[in-house]
Amino acid sequence: MFKSYNPYKLEDKMKSLHHFFSENMESFLGYPCNGKFDYRSLYPFLDYPLNNVGDPFVSSNFALNTHNIEREVIEIFQDLTKADKSETWGYCTNGGTEGNMYGLFLAREIHPNAIVYYSDETHYSVNKIIKCLNIKSTRVKALPKGEMDLNHLNQLLYDNQNKPAIIVCNVGTTMKGAIDDLKGIRNALKKNNIKRSYIHADAALSGMILPFVKDPQSWSFADGIDSISISGHKMIGSPIPCGIVLAKSENIDHISQEVEYVGSKDTTIPGSRNAISPVFLWYQLKKLGFIGFQRMIKKCFDVADFSIKMFKAYGIEAWRHNNSVTVVFKRPSDYLIKKWQLAVNGETAHIITMPHVTKRKIVSFVKEIAEDKKRALKQVSSL
Amino acid sequence: MFKSYNPYKLEDKMKSLHHFFSENMESFLGYPCNGKFDYRSLYPFLDYPLNNVGDPFVSSNFALNTHNIEREVIEIFQDLTKADKSETWGYCTNGGTEGNMYGLFLAREIHPNAIVYYSDETHYSVNKIIKCLNIKSTRVKALPKGEMDLNHLNQLLYDNQNKPAIIVCNVGTTMKGAIDDLKGIRNALKKNNIKRSYIHADAALSGMILPFVKDPQSWSFADGIDSISISGHKMIGSPIPCGIVLAKSENIDHISQEVEYVGSKDTTIPGSRNAISPVFLWYQLKKLGFIGFQRMIKKCFDVADFSIKMFKAYGIEAWRHNNSVTVVFKRPSDYLIKKWQLAVNGETAHIITMPHVTKRKIVSFVKEIAEDKKRALKQVSSL
Numbered sequence: 001m002f003k004s005y006n007p008y009k010l011e012d013k014m015k016s017l018h019h020f021f022s023e024n025m026e027s028f029l030g031y032p033c034n035g036k037f038d039y040r041s042l043y044p045f046l047d048y049p050l051n052n053v054g055d056p057f058v059s060s061n062f063a064l065n066t067h068n069i070e071r072e073v074i075e076i077f078q079d080l081t082k083a084d085k086s087e088t089w090g091y092c093t094n095g096g097t098e099g100n101m102y103g104l105f106l107a108r109e110i111h112p113n114a115i116v117y118y119s120d121e122t123h124y125s126v127n128k129i130i131k132c133l134n135i136k137s138t139r140v141k142a143l144p145k146g147e148m149d150l151n152h153l154n155q156l157l158y159d160n161q162n163k164p165a166i167i168v169c170n171v172g173t174t175m176k177g178a179i180d181d182l183k184g185i186r187n188a189l190k191k192n193n194i195k196r197s198y199i200h201a202d203a204a205l206s207g208m209i210l211p212f213v214k215d216p217q218s219w220s221f222a223d224g225i226d227s228i229s230i231s232g233h234k235m236i237g238s239p240i241p242c243g244i245v246l247a248k249s250e251n252i253d254h255i256s257q258e259v260e261y262v263g264s265k266d267t268t269i270p271g272s273r274n275a276i277s278p279v280f281l282w283y284q285l286k287k288l289g290f291i292g293f294q295r296m297i298k299k300c301f302d303v304a305d306f307s308i309k310m311f312k313a314y315g316i317e318a319w320r321h322n323n324s325v326t327v328v329f330k331r332p333s334d335y336l337i338k339k340w341q342l343a344v345n346g347e348t349a350h351i352i353t354m355p356h357v358t359k360r361k362i363v364s365f366v367k368e369i370a371e372d373k374k375r376a377l378k379q380v381s382s383l
Numbered sequence: 384m385f386k387s388y389n390p391y392k393l394e395d396k397m398k399s400l401h402h403f404f405s406e407n408m409e410s411f412l413g414y415p416c417n418g419k420f421d422y423r424s425l426y427p428f429l430d431y432p433l434n435n436v437g438d439p440f441v442s443s444n445f446a447l448n449t450h451n452i453e454r455e456v457i458e459i460f461q462d463l464t465k466a467d468k469s470e471t472w473g474y475c476t477n478g479g480t481e482g483n484m485y486g487l488f489l490a491r492e493i494h495p496n497a498i499v500y501y502s503d504e505t506h507y508s509v510n511k512i513i514k515c516l517n518i519k520s521t522r523v524k525a526l527p528k529g530e531m532d533l534n535h536l537n538q539l540l541y542d543n544q545n546k547p548a549i550i551v552c553n554v555g556t557t558m559k560g561a562i563d564d565l566k567g568i569r570n571a572l573k574k575n576n577i578k579r580s581y582i583h584a585d586a587a588l589s590g591m592i593l594p595f596v597k598d599p600q601s602w603s604f605a606d607g608i609d610s611i612s613i614s615g616h617k618m619i620g621s622p623i624p625c626g627i628v629l630a631k632s633e634n635i636d637h638i639s640q641e642v643e644y645v646g647s648k649d650t651t652i653p654g655s656r657n658a659i660s661p662v663f664l665w666y667q668l669k670k671l672g673f674i675g676f677q678r679m680i681k682k683c684f685d686v687a688d689f690s691i692k693m694f695k696a697y698g699i700e701a702w703r704h705n706n707s708v709t710v711v712f713k714r715p716s717d718y719l720i721k722k723w724q725l726a727v728n729g730e731t732a733h734i735i736t737m738p739h740v741t742k743r744k745i746v747s748f749v750k751e752i753a754e755d756k757k758r759a760l761k762q763v764s765s766l
Binding site for chain 1: 385386394397401410411416426429430459463477478479492517558616638644645662666669672673720728
C-alpha cells in the first residue's frame, strides 16, 4: 500500500514541478489560454472546502459557497451576450465542453427527435457529447477557411425537413478561428421551412472577444441564439479550466429537479461545483472592466498582425480572420510543434496571440519556423 | 457595460468573503467534506494556466499539465479498490457526479438496451445522469436503514430477464451511509439468469473509508464491480470538488477518439481538465500515507460514536452503520438546519463526522439539538 513521503521529498518534488511549469510557460503559443493573470490575493480562499452545489440563483444549506459572486459573473455575461436578464439563466461551468453539453442537453429535451447539425471544424468535444446524449446528428462540410458550408447545410436541411434541427454554431472554430454565418444559418432554417429549431453557440474563445470589437459578426442572443458556452480560462485566464453557459430560462425547467438534501435546485450538470473559478473570473472582470478588456483585445490583434507581417517577411504564408487572434500557417516540424506547444490538425498549424504572447516571443518563434522551413527545403533539394 | 472596480473595493470585498467563510467553517457539520487540509505550499501552481486536457496516460502537446501526478493518484486508487492495474484505467474528475456519469456512459455503450437499476436512496445525480444519457431505468425500493431492497431487485430483474442490467451499487448512501449488498446483487443477477450486466459503484465518501478498515463490506473490483466513482473533496479534502473514476480498460475503447489538436486521446468526459486538484489529492495521499489515513478514519469513527453517546445521554435516538461516519437522527428545527448546515431529507437529518469535526463541537451541537427538542415538546404540550 502507498507510503507517506518524507516531507522534504514532498516539497522537493513540488519545487521541480513548479520549475517545469515556469520553463514551459516561456514557449506557450499554441493554445487559447491566457497566461497573464494574478489571483494571488484570492489564494487564501483555498483554505476552505468551498462548493457551489446547486443552482446559483437558489439559496442553499451549504453556506461555504460563492453563489453571489457566480451570479454577478453570469449577469456580466448576460450583458456581453445581449441576453435578456429576465429570460435567461446560467451558471459557471468546468469548461467549454460542459457548456456545450448543457446547451445540447436542453436542446434534446425540447426536441427529442431532432438532428444535430455541426461542421467538420466544430470542436472535437461535440462528437463525444452527441454520443453521450444519444442524439442523431449529421456533419456539415466546412469551407477552406473554416466556416460552415451553408450550401451543404441547406441541402442537409432540405433532406430532413420534417425533423427539428439543432445547430451548433461555431463562434470561433478551434483550428482557424472562423465564425459560422449565424444569419445564413437562420435563413437556411427559414428557407427549408424548419419549424422547430434550436441554435447553440460554441463561443469558447471568441465569446470574450466579440463584445469588445467595433464590428462583431452575428453571434449573440440578439442575433438569435438559444444558448451559449464561453470559456473562462481562455480570454479571461484561469489556472483552472472554467466557463459559463447561458440558456433561455423557459428551457431550464425541462431538466431541473428540487433537491432537499442541499436545499437547492439541481439545474446544473455537475453536483458539487467549483466555487473558486467564479471568483477568479469575477476578480479579473472587475479588475479590468469593459474598457480594460477592450484594450487587452486590441493588443492581442496587434500582436497577431505583427506575427503575420513577420511570417510574410520570411516568405511564409500566414493569415487570420477578422476579430480573431488565431494565426494560421503551414504545419512545421514535429520538433517545433513540441517545443512551442503548437496545436496542429493535418497540414494546418496555428498560434494564438493571447495576452501573454509578446512581440519579442513572436520574433524568436517566427525565426525558428523560417529556419525550419529552410532546412526542410534543403533536405528536399538534396534528394 | 460592467465597470472596473477601485482596487481597494475589490480587496475589501474579498476580505469580507474570507471572513464569511472563516465564520461558517465553525458550523460545518452536515456535509461529507473534510475541511482539514493544508495545500498552501501548492498555491504557486495557480500562477500558471494548467490544463490536463486529454488522457492522463497519453502524452500531450499541452506541456502545462500534471498528467504524471494524475497517473500516480490513479495508481494509488487502483491499489485501494483492488483493481488490476493492467486491466483498469481511470482519470481525475470534477467530482462524484462526473464519475457516475462516466461509469453509466460506458455501461450504456456496452449494453445499449439495458435497464439501469438504482435504489430510492441513490444520490440525486443518478436521476439526472440517466436522463442525460437517455437510458431506461427503474427504481428499486430501499430498506428503512438505506440499503437496496434485494427482494424488490429480484422481482424487477425477474420481470426484465431478457434485458441487460446496469446496477448502481451505493457504497455509502448520501443520507444514511448505507452500503448496498454487492454479493446479494450479484446473486440476484445470477438467480434471474441475467447474462449481460454491469455494476457501477458510487463510492463517493466510503470509497476512501473502506480501504482503511478491518472488516470492509463487499465493494471493490475484487468483489465484482465494473467501475467506481470516488470523490476527492470528501474524505481526502480539497477546496475544489474533484474525484476519480476507474473502469475496465477494455470498455474505454467504446468511447475513445484520437484528437490530433491536443496530441492525445479523448477518453474523458470534459475536454480541458483541472490539473490542480490531482496535485491536491496526490499531496494529501503522500503526506498521510496509508497508515495516516487509517488513523484519521479511526478518529472519525471515534467522534461518530461519541456523538451517538451524547445524543443518547439527552434521550435522543441516533445511529450509524458499521464503517460509516454518517450519524443519523430526527430532523431538527429549520433554525438549527441552517445554523449547522445540516443535510436533511424528509424526517431524516445527519451530521457527518469528517476529520475537522471535533468532540468539542459535537458537545455544543448536541446540546442545541436537545434544547431545540425540549422547546418543541413544550410548544406541543402548551397547545
